[in-house]
Amino acid sequence: MTLAEFVASAIPPVEGRHAAARALLDTIGVMLAGASESAAASVQQVVAQESSGLQCSVLGTRLRTSATNAALANGTAGHAHDYDDMCFVSLAHPSAPLVAAGLAIAELSGATGRALLEAYVVGFEIEARLGRAMNPRHYQRGWHCTSTLGTIGAAAAASRLLGFDAAVSVHALSIAASEASGLKENFGTMVKPFHAGLAARNGVLAALLAQAGLTASGSAIEGPQGFLAAMDSESSALLPFIADLGGRWEILDSGITVKLYPSCAATHPALDALLDLKYRDGFDAADVDRIDIGVDAITPTVLLHEHPSTGLEGKFSMPFCAAAAVVDGHVGLATFAADRLADPIVAGMRERVAMHVDPTLDAGAPPLTQARVQVTLKDGRVLGAVANGARGYPDRPATSEQLAAKFLSCAGVALPETRAREALAALQCIDGAADVRTVIDLCGSGGAT
Amino acid sequence: MTLAEFVASAIPPVEGRHAAARALLDTIGVMLAGASESAAASVQQVVAQESSGLQCSVLGTRLRTSATNAALANGTAGHAHDYDDMCFVSLAHPSAPLVAAGLAIAELSGATGRALLEAYVVGFEIEARLGRAMNPRHYQRGWHCTSTLGTIGAAAAASRLLGFDAAVSVHALSIAASEASGLKENFGTMVKPFHAGLAARNGVLAALLAQAGLTASGSAIEGPQGFLAAMDSESSALLPFIADLGGRWEILDSGITVKLYPSCAATHPALDALLDLKYRDGFDAADVDRIDIGVDAITPTVLLHEHPSTGLEGKFSMPFCAAAAVVDGHVGLATFAADRLADPIVAGMRERVAMHVDPTLDAGAPPLTQARVQVTLKDGRVLGAVANGARGYPDRPATSEQLAAKFLSCAGVALPETRAREALAALQCIDGAADVRTVIDLCGSGGAT
Structure with a gap:
């Protein structure tokens, strides 16, 4: 089966649509949260003019x-907070482009919720197969898969929603x-x-142009x-990787990682372990003498900011994220606001967090997924934990409650709380929606601009 | 000097602006001619909706x-007919993206003609330096320089027109x-x-986004x-190639090749030689027994269509182009219309044209620039010529008359003749135009859509 044939004829399983619905919900939340971020605001300014x-x-x-x-x-x-979901096969954030592209075409065409979800699955599958064929070399060369593979995925989703046959999908x-x-x-x-945004825009444009001849x-x-x-x-070929297209579903096998912290994924295992220790042993920042976090050799090449001065840098700072987790008891959107960056208690705690490469971690594990956390308390106690992956990973999925809480905290950035709850309820039964525009209307006019 | 500093501070020489003015004129002509082509129509359909x-x-x-x-x-x-100009350093068609991007920003901002020409030169120089650094490997890998390098060039031109300093240009x-x-x-x-179009659009978008923060x-x-x-x-570095930015001008040293035939550049040397023989010796199609055209080894990898069935394929067919030249006495836009593709006299002549690789051609010459033409007449005479480059190349530039004739034939596809002549006159003194919109208005509402 060619990619295009798959686009035209795939029948995604109901479980795939369920996974897509979760991704949709999650992603619309982070989109709403990101809509007032500066990158998004710049794009809006151009779009508006x-x-x-x-x-x-x-x-x-x-x-x-x-x-x-x-x-x-x-x-x-959708990607402005780096809080949107991930796929460890495509090495991409799949949903921000797929959902943005799907929503645009669905809004143009009045698609059903089910059609939108099936289009998402189609795009996701194609993106994951491209990832299997092309990574890691493609990623290592300097290409951002979210954009490169995401463009093809977005085009596939848009093509599917527009009802293209295989010839037009090609x-x-x-x-x-x-x-x-x-x-x-x-x-x-x-x-x-x-x-x-580029991936979504280019995918939509490709599909609209193919439709226009x-x-x-x-x-x-x-x-x-x-x-x-x-x-x-x-x-150099897709074949072995697309042979089971339509027979095996990456969205179910490989799954989607939901981010439960709006910080670089490389911080998540350590944050999980640290928060678990904090809740188990009940210490707070004043009790802590120092925190040592062991990571794999790749993590320090990603978490570059020891002394972050902006929220965006804070997302890529293990000391800052760990300090905020200990001081605040959680890591959320507010963690990366200017007042938290400047908070003297967080800054003081941050100086007592050290990150180092720990050679005893499982060398066979995927990059960025291991952490060894040691908390030394002022009373002399030493607390330790090893993290393997994080909550939100496909084998430890976010619960519906976690997903809903994340959505409400994100959507609340842009929407009044009652509207955010209405949007959540509508997204929770998106598979049965007769026209996606009813859901989009709930999210589209919050008033941020 | 960095690229960005150059964008912000370059003072292009008057000769550079003159070269840009010629390119502008030429390119607006081919744009007008291309506006009713199917690729352009598809884009227009999306743009309109x-x-x-x-x-x-x-x-x-x-x-x-x-x-x-x-x-x-x-x-x-601008690129729909493959009739727009070329640069043998960037290995790109420079003007279609640069002019399209420049016109868009100039129309937004009411720029002077001189500012538009200077922006063109700035974009051209940066594109050529990228070409010096990156080619031939970049091109050989499969990248279309018109689009890749053209995007950066278009962004540079747009940035210049928007008056960015170096910091914003970066x-x-x-x-x-x-x-x-x-x-x-x-x-x-x-x-x-x-x-x-993508290069122009992406360049404009990049500049507008930088302006928006x-x-x-x-x-x-x-x-x-x-x-x-x-x-x-x-x-892996730009430095040796950008060291003389602002001191040496590629637009003058390397120059721009104007295409005088709307067919693949690889056909041009042979077409020049063949038309020269025809006019010198006065034969016509009925006199010809056969035509043999020797080319370099790369040409057959580009001129793929021995039996073209569409005008687009005809542009990449040496037998068709040569046959049309002999039958019609010239090669122009009409050569690639459906009636000429189907014409039995041209088709009959086409069967008597053979293209082969000639190992005696100058191996040191740039690819696609050499041809050995031999015409065997039915009376037994054998006429021969060797072409080294073609008319329109920087060392054999198109005359102002050739440029004007090409413009009128192209613009006439979209505009009434009097309007085309007004546009030509306005473009011939673009360097003094107080507001480019006066010129754009002459070209913008022909009525094709």
């Missing part, structure tokens, strides 16, 4: 714009292959969330000068 | 849209680096002209996971 009064909603604002611009704005907002995927980009060198800047090469993905070749794919 | 009634003009139509969408539509139209160029894409695997399809990494182009590294640059 470009085209207002059009069909599609920028969530968390009063803006209405074109489908491509809505995808751009919502995708950027063109959409091939146009998308010529649009895909996104450099990891821009990590740690506003361009990282913008990459998610723009035709492309059938070999744009696998040909000698195509996407795999140019993009440093580990494998 | 996305955002009509806005500030910027889609040349050759009545459409007004956003700056990014106008850049997308005009860039695509962000614009770095955002553009994360947007750049375009696969050669899509050559021979409508995605090839779309690449030029989106910030990026200062190392996005040269860093270890940046544009050069990810994009298979021949050199």
